[in-house]
Amino acid sequence: MYAITGITGKVGGALARALLASGQPVRAVVRDAARAASWQARGCELATASMEDAAALTAAFSGAQGVFILLPPQFDPSPGFPESRAVIDAVCTAIHNARPAKVVCLSTIGAQAQESNLLTQLSLMEQALAALPVPVTFLRPGWFMENAAWDVASARNHGVIESYLQPLDQAVPMVATADVGRLAAELLLQTWSGTRVVELEGPCRVSANDIASAFARVLGRPVRAVAVNRQEWESRFLSQGMKHPLPRMRMLDGFNEGWICFSRPADEILRGHVELDTVLEALASGA
8 A cells, every 4th residue: 555645736646646557556645535535536545634643644654555745835934944844743753653664755856955945845854754764765856847837827818928947048957747746656666775865857958938938839829938037026925925935035046046956967867758848738728
């Protein structure tokens, strides 16, 4: 049995579909069982647990051959990341008590960065899980191509996407969530000891200009990228209701300045197969 957190999301869903397709039993660990009814219909066992509830997570992970951990995203974390720390503490307690045979944790490119930023939450998760007496793999993918969902309406209606990735022609590692979920399934089925890091990007690196060009192909209209002035970032994020924009701003700085990067040599970074156009076509069609 493989216990999966985050199964209602894109990565968790792709992982679950891959495991089910290979005939593996899956336990969906969810906060709300009603939201996972479709997974139960596919044959998944359901376990209800809040990610802050160590006792419920222990029950959900018990007897599992492997566990997939997805830290719930906090896009506007409080100083010191207390929301994520509460989840990390609960998850680590549950894994220590349940002792699954192995764990795959969805981490991120740049988890090794020393500068505090939005992705530091995942660095904290890595540090805590690495201390447990269980084989752990940290899967560090690049920037999700699906983040372009925010640009669909602007590209379609105005022929413009506003980008925080700058300069506009600088390519960064990106990957489709389908590739991340597929690789997570492969990793869960492997046997290893200790702690390891696996890094993943898509078929090629992608710039803001590349995203605009892909939207143009998908939508059949001219689309161009426009850089959002760095001086406007904080006011824009505050106007969107964020209370603590600095971690997100530092994350974007990290990509632009290059200190959010992969930790392994280029020839050790795995590559996915899903192209950017494929992802944008699905986003544009509402799939």
